[in-house]
Amino acid sequence: MNAPRPVRAPRGTQLTAQGWPQEAALRMLQNNLDPEVAEHPDELVVYGGTGKAARDWPSFDALVRTLTTLRGDETMLVQSGRPVGVLPTHEWAPRVLIANSNLVGDWATWDEFRRLEALGLTMYGQMTAGSWIYIGTQGILQGTYETFAAVAAKRFGGSLAGTVTLTAGLGGMGGAQPLAVTMNGGVALVVECDPSRITRRIEHGYLDVQAASVDDALRLAGEARRDRRAVSIGVLGNAAEVVPDLLARGAQIDVVTDQTSAHDPLAYLPVGVAFEDWAGERAKDPAGFTRRARESMAAHVEAMVGFLDAGAEVFDYGNSIRGEAQLAGYERAFAFPGFVPAYIRPLFCEGRGPFRWAALSGDPADIAATDRAVLELFPGNEPLERWIRLAGEKVQFQGLPARICWLGYGERDVAGLRFNDMVASGELSAPVVIGRDHLDAGSVASPYRETEAMADGSDAIADWPLLNALVNTASGASWVSIHHGGGVGMGRSIHAGQVTVADGTALAGEKIARVLSNDPAMGVIRHVDAGYDHAADVAADRGVRIPMREG
Amino acid sequence: MNAPRPVRAPRGTQLTAQGWPQEAALRMLQNNLDPEVAEHPDELVVYGGTGKAARDWPSFDALVRTLTTLRGDETMLVQSGRPVGVLPTHEWAPRVLIANSNLVGDWATWDEFRRLEALGLTMYGQMTAGSWIYIGTQGILQGTYETFAAVAAKRFGGSLAGTVTLTAGLGGMGGAQPLAVTMNGGVALVVECDPSRITRRIEHGYLDVQAASVDDALRLAGEARRDRRAVSIGVLGNAAEVVPDLLARGAQIDVVTDQTSAHDPLAYLPVGVAFEDWAGERAKDPAGFTRRARESMAAHVEAMVGFLDAGAEVFDYGNSIRGEAQLAGYERAFAFPGFVPAYIRPLFCEGRGPFRWAALSGDPADIAATDRAVLELFPGNEPLERWIRLAGEKVQFQGLPARICWLGYGERDVAGLRFNDMVASGELSAPVVIGRDHLDAGSVASPYRETEAMADGSDAIADWPLLNALVNTASGASWVSIHHGGGVGMGRSIHAGQVTVADGTALAGEKIARVLSNDPAMGVIRHVDAGYDHAADVAADRGVRIPMREG
Ligand SMILES: NC(=O)c1ccc[n+]([C@@H]2O[C@H](COP(=O)([O-])OP(=O)(O)OC[C@H]3O[C@@H](n4cnc5c(N)ncnc54)[C@H](O)[C@@H]3O)[C@@H](O)[C@H]2O)c1
Ligand SMILES: NC(=O)c1ccc[n+]([C@@H]2O[C@H](COP(=O)([O-])OP(=O)(O)OC[C@H]3O[C@@H](n4cnc5c(N)ncnc54)[C@H](O)[C@@H]3O)[C@@H](O)[C@H]2O)c1
Structure with missing residues (x-):
């Protein structure tokens, strides 16, 4: 067939392969490309930008064909989404062995990867995309839940009840924050500059309400904190303005983090640029935009450090905002830790x-x-x-x-x-x-x-x-x-x-x-x-x- | 014990471990450090500069102790020469799993490696050093033999009899060349600037004779070629002079390669520097020395291309001499191929x-x-x-x-x-x-x-x-x-x-x-x-x- 088509895993107890391990690989490969699961199934992209389950449609067909006939003492080899061999092994051996996107160190760059990808020689496997165990957004939600649970365990006796978490960003990852906080019993106050993101998160049940203003948000958060009610509140605004503003007002905030896409300065809205003008301003002068975004991040991080000094629990949630703020000249950017060393490593x-x-x-x-x-x-x-x-x-x-x-x-x-x-x-x-x-x-x-x-x-x-x-x-x-x-x-x-x-x-x-x-x-x-x-x-x-x- | 000591593998059929696979790993680890095998056994260095069999002596002791008691359904994990875990597996599983010197791509540099090594966190495992299957110089000899056998197969009907191979360098790797050529029936003419290397190779039976001069070498080679006799001839000189000289004389050369240590310009003797002055000149002005070495390599490679044009079989033997000659401005440096694409890949x-x-x-x-x-x-x-x-x-x-x-x-x-x-x-x-x-x-x-x-x-x-x-x-x-x-x-x-x-x-x-x-x-x-x-x-x-x- 060799062309895009809707894919869905078989259900039930009828084997289409020669044994359950093979059947499982077959179904999970197909499940990763289920339109309910994959972001861009036609391009074989499961999640995470360009994380794919198979290199191309001919490879997908060969994977399915091979898994269907694979014996319980054979092993299929997959090199970056393409089946390259079948070898005799034994019943204790894995049925599939996979290596995705690996490059020798000196060539381990996006440029070389893209060159090889364009030649059809590799694919980006992300994590669970190319290894056939993605299960949708539940994974992100649970990871975020676990992080906030670890924050609660470390600092607040195991629950976020009676605390306010201030964060920003309601994108692909960040959108899980409000629900993860409320699942831990806390109040989430989330700043987002894109109104459509706020609306979507409310529609999907990840965010409870949108506040009319910062004042309104503060009032809602304060009441819920006092009543130890779990609620998540979105507020439209620029985090680089709202977070310093909240600090200046002496807002009662217990936890502060951030999941704007700070790792890419062009994806962080600087103060003084209207949301509507973002794309245009960025295209006009990327270097100037980058400088302004970094300056805004410095203000944002400086306010986070202010909350830290005031006694809040503050952490970097893996978006490099500390590094960007440091590039803008803010010296105390690394005053608060990353989330792994702070909360996750003790679990590890x-x-x-x-x-x-x-x-x-x-x-x-x-x-x-x-x-x-x-x-x-x-x-x-x-x-x-x-x-x-x-x-x-x-x-x-x-x-x-x-x-x-x-x-x-x-x-x-x-x-x-x-x-x-x-x-x-x-x-x-x-x-x-x-x-x-x-x-x-x-x-x-x-x-x-x-x-x-x-x-x-x-x-x-x-x-x-x-x-x-x-x-x-x-x-x-x-x-x-x-x-x-x-x-x-x-x-x-x-x-x-x-x-x-x-x-x-x-x-x-x-x-x-x-x-x-x-x-x-x-x-x-x-x-x-x-x-x-x-x-x-x-x-x-x-x-x-x-x-x-x-x- | 935790300190250097002579190590030698047990011999015979008496098991010191719980089974032969474990015993084999134990003996081969020890054998890699046998003074007959290892270059610097006290430092646990087996070969190849700093290729080690174990990270340090406490790690060596722990490896031996663990291998001695390891069961036939257990697996020991070795992280860069140190045993880090023992896990229950099964009888089809390997008894030992090893990862040596691996670094994430952006950190895959000698600087970061040396930093980690100094902290005691890694070691350089080379190939067979850190995986306990080095067998001494036979390996190098055989690899070189195989390469010349492939040259013979490709170009001369399976034997080098009646041909002269011109090369340079009688060091750790290069010293295998004369014997590998004569084992393939051919005549080897090897230029080396260090007299002690020539003497040593003759003592060890890897080189047959030293010629008194280039004239003498040419005469000996010519006679042996005519008589289809296998003989290897060393000649003292600088390859960047001798190779162009031989080309100019129209010498009958059938195969040309090189194993001077051209990959490091400081380890290649430039024309005009006496062998005795090498260390001093290099120390005095490394940049100037590098420039001169590269210029000499360009002359050397230009002569190799001259032999190519005259119909000889010419190849780069993995020492980067083509790249260095190109850096010196010689444009046809890549006119001849590397040995892997030329001879080895068809075997692969x-x-x-x-x-x-x-x-x-x-x-x-x-x-x-x-x-x-x-x-x-x-x-x-x-x-x-x-x-x-x-x-x-x-x-x-x-x-x-x-x-x-x-x-x-x-x-x-x-x-x-x-x-x-x-x-x-x-x-x-x-x-x-x-x-x-x-x-x-x-x-x-x-x-x-x-x-x-x-x-x-x-x-x-x-x-x-x-x-x-x-x-x-x-x-x-x-x-x-x-x-x-x-x-x-x-x-x-x-x-x-x-x-x-x-x-x-x-x-x-x-x-x-x-x-x-x-x-x-x-x-x-x-x-x-x-x-x-x-x-x-x-x-x-x-x-x-x-x-x-x-x-
Ligand atoms: N912690 C982890 O394990 C982990 C995992 C993956 C990604 N990340 C990082 O988290 C960040 C967010 O990821 P994502 O997938 O949600 O990104 P995304 O691009 O989907 O969403 C970012 C959101 O931030 C908003 N935003 C940008 N600038 C803003 C500003 N000044 N004020 C308010 N809102 C602003 C954008 O409108 C957007 O909705 C990224 O930097 C990513 O690298 C962390
Ligand atoms: N083909 C392979 O698989 C392979 C494997 C390992 C190493 N190498 C490469 O082969 C080269 C040789 O390795 P080695 O271990 O023998 O190196 P080495 O340093 O032990 O020996 C190099 C020899 O070249 C001689 N030399 C230097 N300049 C000279 C000149 N101008 N004229 C004549 N002789 C000169 C030196 O005196 C020395 O004896 C290295 O560049 C190495 O990287 C290739």
């Missing part, structure tokens, strides 16, 4: 991180049953309980029903084994796949995000994601992937993924027991090695072996 | 490449027996027969007895299975390990060497070595490694290695059958994908599956 030390699964049946009842199982398995984990309950209420499935939550070392395997038993017993109507994204403890080297400011300075060491991929391959994962450049771009990250199928067989159980403990164990190990005491305690308590500490 | 298209093994018994008789087995298995392969015979005569073992030769797809598994049978039957007195180096078809991305000038421009795509490591992990290799920067330095290569143990068991046979066909299959696949018809023919003939060509 426990091997805690993303755990997602999808029901190959297509039946939402299967996810409901697994939700109940997770709640049963981990009683007393209040943020987890809250997330599962609220996700059940608020998250619309896109494509195959799926769920994501964060679990630690010693938990993921327990959940995976339970799911496998539920498949075996018929409690679930078909197998489930279990994977994760790449905001992860032991499978990522990304010095601007996951491995920023490691205690020992090892931010750029890329042995870890490679070992992670090798370990998952050696432990029985159904498919394993190694990627370059996800999230932060070419030259800036190396990361690995795994997906493991729970088809109810004893063999799947053996594999799950290994993969879902070894994968998070890599997070514990990586952080022990970097000198984190908390990780060393976790390793000692739970029996993760560290050879340098033995003998 | 067949999955042909390095295959080495070592006898864990320590008994040279085991290698003699495997030599005979290889000759029996592949009758009619004249260059192989010649190599095995001459290697048996000329190569002194260093550390555990070992052999290397080049075999293709469909051959390596056959040889490996035979060795395994010989262990089982007692024909060999102990198990053997089978691995390879990284001048390889499907496990390297190295745009200045192995993947220079790929037909489709895919030189820098690094998905292939990563897939290779994943495939070997999924096929039953005993240990698998992923390295950065071997040979050509930081930022310039990504490559993977595997070693598989033949311990005579049926399971080892199953693993060997898969690893030793899948590993070279990656070479065939990589070259089919890059558009080489010869590889496509090989794949079609021998049944290597290429999904894009099916259906």
Whole structure:
């Protein structure tokens, strides 16, 4: 066929492939391109700008054809979205091995990547796009929820109730902020300069109300804070004006962050430019626009530091706004930390991180049953309980029903084994796949995000994601992937993924027991090695072996 | 102990570890540091400048301790020479997984590497140093032999008899040239400016004679050429003078190459500088020295192009002399090709490449027996027969007895299975390990060497070595490694290695059958994908599956 067409994964228990691991890869590939899931399915783009599931339509067809006939002791090799080989392996081996967008260091640039892409020789796989485990915006929502839960745990006794979080940006990532804050019980006050973004977020249920003015927003926020009511409030304005204004007024703000697209100065609206004139001004004088945007970011960050000085919890949410403000000459830009070192790394030390699964049946009842199982398995984990309950209420499935939550070392395997038993017993109507994204403890080297400011300075060491991929391959994962450049771009990250199928067989159980403990164990190990005491305690308590500490 | 000490692998059939795969890793780690094998064993440096087998002595001790107790269903993780974890896997999984020197692209520089190394966070693993399968200088000799055999095959009907090869440089790599040429039946005329290097090569049996002068050298070479006698002749001089001189005289030269260390202009002696003054001149004025060295290289390369125009076979042997000559303004520098595109790539298209093994018994008789087995298995392969015979005569073992030769797809598994049978039957007195180096078809991305000038421009795509490591992990290799920067330095290569143990068991046979066909299959696949018809023919003939060509 070789041409764009609507793609949708088969549902139910009828196999179209030679076994469930192959069937799972086939369905998840197709699911990634489901119009409900993918941003631009005709171009095979799943999410994240140009993150693709297959290199081109002929490659997609060859993937489907090969997966359909692949035996349980064969392995298909995928090089940046194209199937390049099928080799005889064995039943413990992954059915698919994937390498996406990898380039030798000196050539690891967007220019060389684009050149090779234009020649049809590579594709950008992002994280879960090219490794067939994207589940829609639930992933972003949950990651953001988890971050705010960690803020709450660190500073506010586990809940944001009675606090106001001030942030800006309601775009692709940032739009998850208001709902993530209210799911943690807090008040979100979000500044956005694009009125259509505010409207859309309200329509989709991610934002509760739009305030008529900054005054109105402050009043709404203050009341909700006092009443410990969770509510999210959007306010139209330029963050570089509104945030300093709120500081000057002495507004009661407890948490401050930002998800405007500050990483690209042309995508940050400077003070003095009307929203309507943005495109024109930027096109007319990109250099001047950049300078003005940076000056505005400096004002924005200076106000964030003001809130910090006033006692608020302040963090950079991965958009480089500190770096841009510093370029504009503001000296205290790095007075507040990035979100990973501040909140996420302690979780990584426990091997805690993303755990997602999808029901190959297509039946939402299967996810409901697994939700109940997770709640049963981990009683007393209040943020987890809250997330599962609220996700059940608020998250619309896109494509195959799926769920994501964060679990630690010693938990993921327990959940995976339970799911496998539920498949075996018929409690679930078909197998489930279990994977994760790449905001992860032991499978990522990304010095601007996951491995920023490691205690020992090892931010750029890329042995870890490679070992992670090798370990998952050696432990029985159904498919394993190694990627370059996800999230932060070419030259800036190396990361690995795994997906493991729970088809109810004893063999799947053996594999799950290994993969879902070894994968998070890599997070514990990586952080022990970097000198984190908390990780060393976790390793000692739970029996993760560290050879340098033995003998 | 934690301090330098002499290390030597145990010999014989007594296990010190829990099984032969673990024992093999233990012995090969120790063997890499045997004073007979390693260049600077006290510093854990095996070869290639600073290529190490373990990060530091405490790491070495922890490696030994861990390997000694490691079970047959456990896997040890090694991050740049340090054991960082032990995880439960299964009996088909590798016992050791290794990642050496890997850095995220934007940080993939010597500066950042040195910074991290000084912090004790990484080490340079080169290729076979950090993955425990170095076997001494035999490897270099054999690679050079294979290159000249390929020159002979391409141009001279399979033998260099009756031809003269002109080259320069008798250093660490280059010193193998004269013996490799005479093993192919030819006459080698080698220019070297350092008298001690000539003397040493004669002492070690790598060079036959030193000529008294260029006239003398030409006479000796001419006679041997006429008589079709294999002889190697060293001549003291500066290649930038001698090579143009020989061209001007109309010398009968059939093959021209060079292995002076031209990649570093400070390591190339310019015309007009006496050998004795080299160090002083270089220190006094590095910039001026560099300019003069480049000018000399331009004269040297211009003469090489002169021989090309006169009909000789001329190639760059991986020392960047063409690039340096071009920097000096010589326009036709790239008139002759690099050795990989010229001779090696057609072999890579067949999955042909390095295959080495070592006898864990320590008994040279085991290698003699495997030599005979290889000759029996592949009758009619004249260059192989010649190599095995001459290697048996000329190569002194260093550390555990070992052999290397080049075999293709469909051959390596056959040889490996035979060795395994010989262990089982007692024909060999102990198990053997089978691995390879990284001048390889499907496990390297190295745009200045192995993947220079790929037909489709895919030189820098690094998905292939990563897939290779994943495939070997999924096929039953005993240990698998992923390295950065071997040979050509930081930022310039990504490559993977595997070693598989033949311990005579049926399971080892199953693993060997898969690893030793899948590993070279990656070479065939990589070259089919890059558009080489010869590889496509090989794949079609021998049944290597290429999904894009099916259906
Ligand atoms: N924390 C993480 O893990 C993570 C992950 C991905 C992206 N990011 C970063 O987060 C940022 C946001 O990502 P996104 O996908 O939502 O981007 P986006 O471009 O979709 O949205 C940015 C929003 O900011 C608004 N904006 C720009 N300038 C403004 C100003 N001066 N005042 C008020 N609003 C303004 C824009 O109108 C837009 O709606 C990016 O910089 C991205 O790199 C972080
Ligand atoms: N083909 C490959 O696979 C491969 C592998 C490794 C290295 N190399 C390259 O091969 C080159 C040689 O490597 P090596 O390890 O032998 O280097 P080396 O430094 O040990 O030896 C170089 C020799 O060249 C001699 N020399 C320098 N200038 C000269 C001149 N003007 N005239 C005559 N002799 C001169 C030196 O005295 C020295 O003996 C290097 O550039 C290296 O990068 C190629």
